[in-house]
Amino acid sequence: MAATAMDYAHVDVENLKATxxxxxxxxxxxxxxMPTSRAGSKRAHAGDHHxxxxxxxxxxxxxxxxxxxxxxxxxxxxxxxxxxxxSKATAPAEVQKQEEVAVSVVAxxxxxxxxxxxxxxxKVSMDGAPYLRKIDLKMYKxxxxxxxxxxxxxxxxxxxxASVNPSDFAVTYEDKDGDLMLVGDVPFEMFMxxxxxxxxxxxxxxxGLGSSKE
Amino acid sequence: xxxxxxxxxxxxxxxxxxxxxxxxxxxxxxxxxxxxxLSRRDVFVGNCYAVRPERVVxxxxxxxxxxxxxxxHFADFNLVPPDWGGYAGPWIEAAARGCVGLEELRxxxxxxxxxxxxxxxxxxxxxxxxxxxxxxxFSTDGLAAIASHCKLLRELDLQxxxxxxxxxxxxxxxxxxxTSLASLNFACIxxxxxAGALERLVARSPNLRSxxxxxxxxxxxxxxxxxxxxxxxxxxxxxxxxDFQTESxxxxxxxxxxxxxxxxxxxFWDASPLCVPCIYPVCAQLTGxxxxxxxxxxxSDLTKMISHCVKLQRLWVLDCIADKGxxxxxxxxxxxxxxxxxxxxFYIAGYSPVTEEGLVxxxxxxxxxxxxxxxxxxxxxxxxxxxxxxxPNFTRFRLCILExxxxxxxxxxxxxxxxxxxxxxxxxxxxxxxxxxxxxxxFMHIGRxxxxxxxxxxxFAGDSDAGMMHVMEGCKNLRKLEIRDSPFGDAALLGxxxxxxxxRSLWMSSCTVTEKGCQVLASKMPMLxxxxxxxxxxxxxxxxxxxxLPKVHKLYVYRTIAGARDDAPDFVKIL
Numbered sequence: 001m002a003a004t005a006m007d008y009a010h011v012d013v014e015n016l017k018a019t020x021x022x023x024x025x026x027x028x029x030x031x032x033x034m035p036t037s038r039a040g041s042k043r044a045h046a047g048d049h050h051x052x053x054x055x056x057x058x059x060x061x062x063x064x065x066x067x068x069x070x071x072x073x074x075x076x077x078x079x080x081x082x083x084x085x086x087s088k089a090t091a092p093a094e095v096q097k098q099e100e101v102a103v104s105v106v107a108x109x110x111x112x113x114x115x116x117x118x119x120x121x122x123k124v125s126m127d128g129a130p131y132l133r134k135i136d137l138k139m140y141k142x143x144x145x146x147x148x149x150x151x152x153x154x155x156x157x158x159x160x161x162a163s164v165n166p167s168d169f170a171v172t173y174e175d176k177d178g179d180l181m182l183v184g185d186v187p188f189e190m191f192m193x194x195x196x197x198x199x200x201x202x203x204x205x206x207x208g209l210g211s212s213k214e
Numbered sequence: 215x216x217x218x219x220x221x222x223x224x225x226x227x228x229x230x231x232x233x234x235x236x237x238x239x240x241x242x243x244x245x246x247x248x249x250x251x252l253s254r255r256d257v258f259v260g261n262c263y264a265v266r267p268e269r270v271v272x273x274x275x276x277x278x279x280x281x282x283x284x285x286x287h288f289a290d291f292n293l294v295p296p297d298w299g300g301y302a303g304p305w306i307e308a309a310a311r312g313c314v315g316l317e318e319l320r321x322x323x324x325x326x327x328x329x330x331x332x333x334x335x336x337x338x339x340x341x342x343x344x345x346x347x348x349x350x351x352f353s354t355d356g357l358a359a360i361a362s363h364c365k366l367l368r369e370l371d372l373q374x375x376x377x378x379x380x381x382x383x384x385x386x387x388x389x390x391x392x393t394s395l396a397s398l399n400f401a402c403i404x405x406x407x408x409a410g411a412l413e414r415l416v417a418r419s420p421n422l423r424s425x426x427x428x429x430x431x432x433x434x435x436x437x438x439x440x441x442x443x444x445x446x447x448x449x450x451x452x453x454x455x456x457d458f459q460t461e462s463x464x465x466x467x468x469x470x471x472x473x474x475x476x477x478x479x480x481x482f483w484d485a486s487p488l489c490v491p492c493i494y495p496v497c498a499q500l501t502g503x504x505x506x507x508x509x510x511x512x513x514s515d516l517t518k519m520i521s522h523c524v525k526l527q528r529l530w531v532l533d534c535i536a537d538k539g540x541x542x543x544x545x546x547x548x549x550x551x552x553x554x555x556x557x558x559x560f561y562i563a564g565y566s567p568v569t570e571e572g573l574v575x576x577x578x579x580x581x582x583x584x585x586x587x588x589x590x591x592x593x594x595x596x597x598x599x600x601x602x603x604x605x606p607n608f609t610r611f612r613l614c615i616l617e618x619x620x621x622x623x624x625x626x627x628x629x630x631x632x633x634x635x636x637x638x639x640x641x642x643x644x645x646x647x648x649x650x651x652x653x654x655x656x657f658m659h660i661g662r663x664x665x666x667x668x669x670x671x672x673x674f675a676g677d678s679d680a681g682m683m684h685v686m687e688g689c690k691n692l693r694k695l696e697i698r699d700s701p702f703g704d705a706a707l708l709g710x711x712x713x714x715x716x717x718r719s720l721w722m723s724s725c726t727v728t729e730k731g732c733q734v735l736a737s738k739m740p741m742l743x744x745x746x747x748x749x750x751x752x753x754x755x756x757x758x759x760x761x762x763l764p765k766v767h768k769l770y771v772y773r774t775i776a777g778a779r780d781d782a783p784d785f786v787k788i789l
Contacts (some may be wrong), residue, residue, distance in 0.1 A: 070673070
């Protein structure tokens with residue numbers, strides 16, 4: 001397991017990548033290069049604004065926002081049924097799984113709308129951001145995907161990107177006992193089962209937390 | 215006019231089917247009010263909490279067709295917590311007491327229980343039509359009650375409901391004496407149905423015009439059914455998987471060829487590409503085609519099918535059709551009026567094979583296009599401007615760029631100008647959904663030009679309160695405004711409070727409205743219900759978000775003459 005809490009991102013050949021916010025998690029490998037898309041990675045800054053600005057279409061970021069894209073839950077659940085019947089799973093059994101109460105720490109979606117096998121929505125706050133987000137932990141296979149998703153979600157809030165230093169951020173979570181923990185110490189599965197909510201800390205609090213991790 | 219006998223006045227009113235007109239005439243004088251209310255046959259209630267059901271039934275005792283809508287639109291995307299409300303029970307109970315002549319009931323986004331369905335089935339001897347759209351709370355047992363007791367049932371139309379499946383028994387509950395069915399849609403029922411019972415039901419329903427099956431119905435059963443329904447106009451297939459031998463598909467083709475009146479086709483559950491050629495014989499006569507539940511069909515299969523559909527007016531399809539598939543649509547379907555392109559993947563930063571190019575091609579080839587729902591992963595201002603010029607007839611324009619806040623893919627600018635062109639060119643625009651990177655400018659355009667706009671959906675857009683205020687000031691016909699994740703706060707909320715009385719509802723979630731602002735609104739406008747909806751553990755969240763006043767997570771404001779509702783759950787606070 002990597003000793004440091006923060007993954008100091010390599011300086012990318014694409015010049016703008018160097019100014020991007022990287023949120024590193026312990027144990028994470030070096031990130032893959034994000035494929036460029038036509039939109040490029042420059043972004044129009046409209047002054048003082050709150051809106052989300054996500055990176056141009058990296059397919060790896062399987063971030064999920066509650067109720068987005070705006071597709072009826074009926075349609076979403078049909079697709080999950082279809083993919084299961086294609087793989088010859090019994091249709092009634094799949095239906096049963098979806099009707100189960102979503103394994104959700106914070107009650108968000110009605111059971112019928114849950115992903116196959118339920119979902120695990122937790123709130124994510126970032127210091128200084130005007131509003132919180134929700135993510136479904138079950139969408140991610142590990143810490144790396146989670147990190148990518150968080151980056152995609154919170155990039156817009158770092159203000160002047162050039163002044164961002166990865167060591168200024170720490171991704172933490174509140175566990176079942178109510179303690180504030182650093183993300184990345186325990187196996188991902190264990191993390192999923194104990195995480196109640198997440199918080200991306202920045203500033204002096206984060207620095208202390210980051211450097212003390214061994 | 216008071217010298218006319220009432221029968222004459224009533225006869226004159228019978229030429230005014232539109233609710234708006236009937237509402238207007240009933241305001242003229244007491245006599246007209248009485249004549250109108252006793253002769254009213256259709257009542258539409260856009261918000262079930264705007265008026266008490268007892269009051270509706272008291273005023274219109276002779277109503278034949280009642281239509282009620284419950285939850286706000288964003289409930290479709292899980293933004294409204296379960297148990298929020300929208301219960302059908304009180305409506306059915308009131309109708310059972312006060313207007314037993316009821317023949318038709320339409321409900322959308324409501325919670326309907328089996329008990330209510332049973333009451334419905336037993337209370338209205340002339341009941342003919344039940345249409346439930348996006349409802350929940352009932353099971354196939356409730357449907358069994360409807361089938362058993364509604365002797366004159368003509369229409370049972372279940373669209374995209376969440377129905378608890380308790381087995382196939384319900385379909386067998388239609389008695390042998392029931393021969394009146396003209397429309398049966400059970401596509402959303404998840405479980406098996408008894409093929410024999412289905413075939414017998416179809417065989418004794420000579421008036422059947424519309425039949426939508428669910429995915430459990432096999433190709434063979436479908437073929438047998440179609441041999442009995444030569445007058446069928448609308449068909450939703452069962453499953454068309456590749457498990458079946460080609461013989462089955464040949465039988466299907468023969469059966470389909472018999473349906474000379476068939477205009478509309480949907481279903482295609484688990485559709486295998488092998489089934490596509492069977493459909494060719496009917497393609498040329500189709501005006502409606504829904505392939506949006508067939509992720510197993512690739513772009514080439516879809517285009518092969520669509521290239522035969524020269525009369526198509528309405529097409530629902532998945533984005534796997536890709537831009538090149540949309541080119542085929544554009545060159546084939548010259549009469550196209552409605553297009554919906556749905557995403558096949560639901561990740562927010564997802565990739566989609568359709569882009570602005572596909573939509574531009576459609577706009578060039580299909581100038582009659584008036585209704586659009588388009589999910590894609592990128593858009594440009596230039597494309598939107600071109601589309602607006604090519605298709606000035608849009609009445610509904612809903613564009614969803616999968617990644618929130620994504621700018622113009624070529625210029626990285628906000629998409630303000632593109633949407634501005636849409637509202638400028640399309641003078642008849644009634645419904646608009648915007649997405650992508652958008653500043654307050656787009657709202658300036660909307661406020662200035664979208665004079666016929668009735669419904670506006672906003673997500674991840676705008677810079678400041680001014681944005682929302684442009685809309686509230688300028689859109690004179692606005693009825694429904696729904697906003698999520700946008701920086702509009704108390705100033706915007708309170709900028710034009712009188713306007714809410716002219717609107718059906720306002721929804722704001724993850725904006726920057728505070729509880730104090732909501733309280734001010736509630737005290738200024740007593741004829742509104744101001745519902746603050748907080749999720750269970752919200753209380754600790756309040757102070758975290760931005761220092762200062764706690765933000766309201768979800769707000770639902772609607773005009774009402776019913777006062778605060780008494781069925782609100784704990785997490786809803788009505789100010």
